[in-house]
Amino acid sequence: MGLTEFPNGLSSMGSPVTSGTYITTGSVFFVDSNTGLDSYNGKDPDHAFATIDHAIGHCTSGVCDTIFVMPNHAETISSSTGCNVDVDGVAIIGLGNGENRPTLTLATTASAKVELAGHSVWIENLLLKAGIDAVAHFIHISGDWPTIKNVETRNTKSMVADYLIMSTSGGGRGAVIDGLKHIDTSDHLVGSHLTHAIHFESPKHVEIKNCEIIAHCASGMISSSSGTGAGYNEFGSWIHNNILASATTDQCISWSSDCQPTAITDNLISVHGGGAGGAMGIEKGYLFENYVVNVAGISHVLSPPAGATA
């Protein structure tokens, strides 16, 4: 006897039942560029929408609707508003592994990006590619409480991007960046390919964890700066368990004094030459168990030394 099939999906007590551990009481939509049409209702994989932006337009604010993006979905983002997650609470979750993950390619203009404008939005398991050499942001955060989980970004061979992820003043409170992966696709020793990997202006209670970044950053790989509204609220961030490898002598973690105190723990950092002490530029932060290396052939060492005086 086979499985009892519910091809249109099953709801129990009003909650959509999906496989996996995900739970929502909001609506569920599917997106697939290969089989979908924006004229469909998007409510099952066989009648998926064609674009994420169209699916976002069908979501209701504040109820945590979920958009499942099907394996092999491919979408080109060709403007600054081409993928604007501007509905509060929306979750966009990619299905698939490796190159089968839903892929968004930033093209045509440097301002093309994924914009997280709504508050409490969530994106997961997406592959973002640069389709042109000049990209300003892969992801720009202007809303509060976003989650970016297991997203990978890939550059072109000669890409010069400003940021993988950037939050400007007034956005990004409570942000969680978990598992961002960026492995430079070219010789990262030649030329700067990024200004910053992750940058927050006036970060408030941000958590950046489990990221793996190998890149050539012109400035701090993970960084913050003071912005409008900086002050007492800029504290309580936690940067931990990241693997950061830079092809420059510039700091891998650079955190502003207006953002104090911040905890920086359990990071593994490699810089290319320069002093190991330059691997981090932390003006007001509690540092625990960060290991740094600045030359090949030796192991990472605790940096700065324990118990040293500033």
Place this chain on the structure above:
Amino acid sequence: MTFTKYPNGVSSFGLPVVGGKHITTGSIFFVDSNTGSNSYDGKDKDHPFSTLVYALTKCTANKGDIIYAMPGHVEDCTSDGYINMTKDGVSIIGIGHGWLRPRITFSAAAASFNIDANDILIQNILFNQSTVDNLTGPIEITGDDVTLLNCEYYGSSNLGLDLAGWAITLPDTSGDRFTLENCRLIVANTSETVGGLVNVGGGEGHKFSNSFLVCPQRSSGGMIHMSSAATEQFNYRFENLVMLNNSSTMAAMIDATSGVTSVGGYIKNVYMGNKDTNEDNVFGVTTPELQTEFFISKLYILDTYDAGESGFLFGSTTVSAT
């Protein structure tokens, strides 16, 4: 074409089926302050109750009942014990993320969410101080085996309010085995004073793990303070914590009323950072007598945030000159 709907729910092998990973043979109720009504039966997400207070009256003790609080639900505690969980074995599970997690607010100084029952799970709930200064004890727990999982206490919307007492209070009458797991507690900004995060007045076998604890201006006592009337507290465990404080006058991150001794238990892989004090006061060597059969593994302490040094192993010979 829409879902195949089973508004009364589906059971498989006798177990109610819902999304997510929770499994129960008990009843399931939904709560939503935005769309709900206490005249509904609360049995599906389109007919939720409007308050947790009411939903709790519909639960049966010791059956594994689950209340799902829906995204954007907000419930304001206006008095001491306004929400009081008195039935054993009930779970409240929040659905949603970010600021849309179900939110319990406190709008009077004495307002509180009380857990008197045993075997309670509170998951993915955001506690928020709302608009009132100087809360005296917003979360009070006296039951055995109460777990706060994936929850957050986030002071006020801009963290601009004082907290007179502790965010979580386990009074002298507290039960045993309280668990704080994978939570984040940030109670105020660096200009506000706070009492502390957890005041442990009683009970045995509590565990605090995998959590990020920030208490910017605790002026005295400890971030986690053991104030038991008893002279011994047993088998407390602290594991995988980051604890930050900015007050130079705080006694210690984990401390105890003089004369209280912790017997058994451990601290494992805990980072404690506090500025402008001395290293003894970060953890507390003299006042808290946490030494009887109490083992410490990978406790790191740091007494400055000026980033010129890393935290050092407690008990090591390398100490700060500050």
